[in-house]
Structure formats: structure tokens, C-alpha cells
Amino acid sequence: MLISHCSNTGTYGWIDIESASGRWNWKRSGSLYVYPFEVESANSISGEDKLNLRAKYTSQGVKSHSDFLGSSQDFFNIAYNQIFSPWSNPSTYPDNANLCVELLQFDQYNNAHVNFYTQNAYLSSPSKPQNPVLSANPGNNYVRLSWEHNLETDKAYYEVSRKVHELGGIWQVIGTTTNNYFVDNEYYYSNPVGDFGCTYRLRVKDTQNKFSVYSDEVSIRAEMMGKIAVTNEGVREYNLDFNYPNPFNPSTVINYAVKEAGLVRLKVYDILGAEVAELVNEIKEAGNHTIEFNASQLPSGVYIYTLQVNGFTGSKKMLLMK
Known part of the structure; x- marks a missing residue:
């Protein structure tokens, strides 16, 4: 099922496909697109999507983006990307439209069951947190997870989970925060030589007690914090x-x-x-x-x-x- 960039304008409206990694990802320099459509926010065109990246005049001739017919990263699926709203990524169009599609389940016939909000998009679950990144926290070298803030106004907090491959690979909730970053004070950033493989993910909870799906997972090699008693x-x-x-x-x-x-x-x-x-x-x-x-x-x-x-x-x- 592919849903993206829906418009509620016109007689019938329309649907096309847009990158789930962000509308800022397609770079243009002057009148030419930079091939192969590098991921870079500078000089980008807000709203550019993959359907628009077909037969474009680029720095290496007329080119089409490999995903102009859609990408597996764009699809909506249970536990992957279930919300299509003014605040999700991809989002409804125009961005201020009070329109939301919430995927609930696929039945035995592979039919999608959805909630469709036309007036109160905020009543849906929160959208998927975007662009998680791991780095060393300045000053102490602890593992720092950061991400793009969800745009919903009714978000309550983010919940961060971690699994350590050498310790059984079991997901554990390690904390919550209202910031768009979390510092794990149990592990030092030590990539790529650390003795422990740590994987992180997060989800957001809103004031209606609804959770989003989990973000994409990100991994790092780390060292367990030394304990000096x-x-x-x-x-x-x-x-x-x-x-x-x-x-x-x-x-x-x-x-x-x-x-x-x-x-x-x-x-x-x-x-x-x-x-x-x-x-x-x-x-x-x-x-x-x-x-x-x-x-x-x-x-x-x-x-x-x-x-x-x-x-x-x-x-x-x-x-x-x-």
C-alpha cells in the first residue's frame, strides 16, 4: 500500500509518492539537478518528490531518479509507518491541511483498514519520529541519540529503548525525555572499536496516551561505562x-x-x-x-x-x- 502527498483540493483530489526520508533530500543547483540527487539540505526545493524527479535536466544529462515510481521506504505498513498527517513525514499536502489517514490493519484479504480524519487530524496517533542519529555527547563521550522533533502540538514525551547484542539483544526502555535528544549514561561512544553493539530506537507518546510506531533503528559500537566505586x-x-x-x-x-x-x-x-x-x-x-x-x-x-x-x-x- 502506497499513500503519500494526498491533496484534498479539486474535484477528486490526487495521490503521489514522496520520500519517507524527508522532502528536503533532493538537491538542485540553479536550473540543474545534481545527479545522483544527493542527500543535502542546502539549495534544496521544499516539496520536491520522487514523481517530480523523472527525466530531469541534471549535471550529468537527462536523468530519472531510481525511485520515481515509488520506493519500498515510502510504503505504509503496520509498525513501520502508519500515520499520514500534516505533521508526518511524508505529510499531507498542503502542509496545513487538517487531513489524516491512519492505517489500522490489513485483513485476511490484504485489504487496508484505515481511519480517515478530515477535520481533527490531531486525534490520530503521533507520527513516526524521524532521522535518529548517534554521536558522542560533548564533554563526557556518552552515547547521544538525537532526532527531528515531532511537529504535533500534543506530544507528551519520547520513550527511548536500547538493546545490546552481547547481552542477549533484548529491547529495554532506558528513559524518556521531552527533548529531541537522549544521553545514555551507561555506555561510552566508541565506534567502531567498542566491545558492545548497541542499537537504539524511540517512539513518541501524545496527551491522548497514544504511541507512535518506533523510529528506524540505529546502531553503534560502544563501551560499558567503567564503575569506580x-x-x-x-x-x-x-x-x-x-x-x-x-x-x-x-x-x-x-x-x-x-x-x-x-x-x-x-x-x-x-x-x-x-x-x-x-x-x-x-x-x-x-x-x-x-x-x-x-x-x-x-x-x-x-x-x-x-x-x-x-x-x-x-x-x-x-x-x-x-
Whole structure:
């Protein structure tokens, strides 16, 4: 079932197909379209859709977009994209039309059952959250999930879920927010060398207690947050924390904790096991310690740093990207 860019104007109205990734995705430079229709917001034409991208004069001759007859990413389906409203993506046309189609189910004969709103589009469920992106949160390197704000005025909050592939791959709700971003303070952004594969998704709930379908899923390699147990009596365990930032260029900071005073050795090795730096080789008192590693003389690549003290050994990976 393909529904997109409906118009309630004219005698019969009309339907065509528009990108589910956003109407800003088709680039034009002057009178020529840039082939192959690069994804870029600059110099785009608001409202350009795939049906319009047939036999266009482009920078490489007359071209048609590969999806001008429609794309599998555009289709409406249960749990994928069920709302077609003034606030959805794609949206009804014109954008301020109070018109909504809500897909409810497909019956045994593959007939679509829909709710059709012509006056009160806001009574439908919220539209699918758009364009989720993962990045490192500034200042602490936690995993940050951000997305485009839903345009509905009756949204209440976003619900964020995560699954970790190495821990069974089970979806868990990890928080809610009214912002268009969420910081996961249990994992550090460490792509692509992290030990854990984390996948995130979100959905939005409105003031009518209706949920949207889930957003597209996005994945990253991450490291579980190191836990340094500190009380008024001091550090209670040995710990080697993850470096920050990671990836880095050319410097990064490594934190570690020493339970009892002793000879501390902190060394860096390349991926083949060759030692490339000795950061610490001295007696350290019990407590939390910090060291900066400058890799300006080393080539890009994955490196391993290892802490040894009083029988404790811990290792972590880091990525130098120049």
C-alpha cells in the first residue's frame, strides 16, 4: 500500500509518492539537478518528490531518479509507518491541511483498514519520529541519540529503548525525555572499536496516551561505562576506565583507580602487541588517577592500553583517527 502527498483540493483530489526520508533530500543547483540527487539540505526545493524527479535536466544529462515510481521506504505498513498527517513525514499536502489517514490493519484479504480524519487530524496517533542519529555527547563521550522533533502540538514525551547484542539483544526502555535528544549514561561512544553493539530506537507518546510506531533503528559500537566505586573511605576497587575522547586525535585522557598503594604500570600497545608507549611506571598512592596520552607520533589505528598494579590487570581499546 502506497499513500503519500494526498491533496484534498479539486474535484477528486490526487495521490503521489514522496520520500519517507524527508522532502528536503533532493538537491538542485540553479536550473540543474545534481545527479545522483544527493542527500543535502542546502539549495534544496521544499516539496520536491520522487514523481517530480523523472527525466530531469541534471549535471550529468537527462536523468530519472531510481525511485520515481515509488520506493519500498515510502510504503505504509503496520509498525513501520502508519500515520499520514500534516505533521508526518511524508505529510499531507498542503502542509496545513487538517487531513489524516491512519492505517489500522490489513485483513485476511490484504485489504487496508484505515481511519480517515478530515477535520481533527490531531486525534490520530503521533507520527513516526524521524532521522535518529548517534554521536558522542560533548564533554563526557556518552552515547547521544538525537532526532527531528515531532511537529504535533500534543506530544507528551519520547520513550527511548536500547538493546545490546552481547547481552542477549533484548529491547529495554532506558528513559524518556521531552527533548529531541537522549544521553545514555551507561555506555561510552566508541565506534567502531567498542566491545558492545548497541542499537537504539524511540517512539513518541501524545496527551491522548497514544504511541507512535518506533523510529528506524540505529546502531553503534560502544563501551560499558567503567564503575569506580568511591566512598568517604576512598577507592574500594581497582579499575581502568575508558579513555576520553575515543576516537581521538592526537591526545586522549585515561582514568584509573588504585585500591592500595603499589607499583603501577600503564602501557600502550599496537594491535600486533608491540609496546608503543609507557605512560606510568612508578609507585602510586591509593585513589583515582589521570594520565594524558599523546599519540602525535603514531599512525592511525587501534591501540590497547593495559594497567598492572598489585596483581590487578585491566585492558581497554582506543582508536586513533588522524
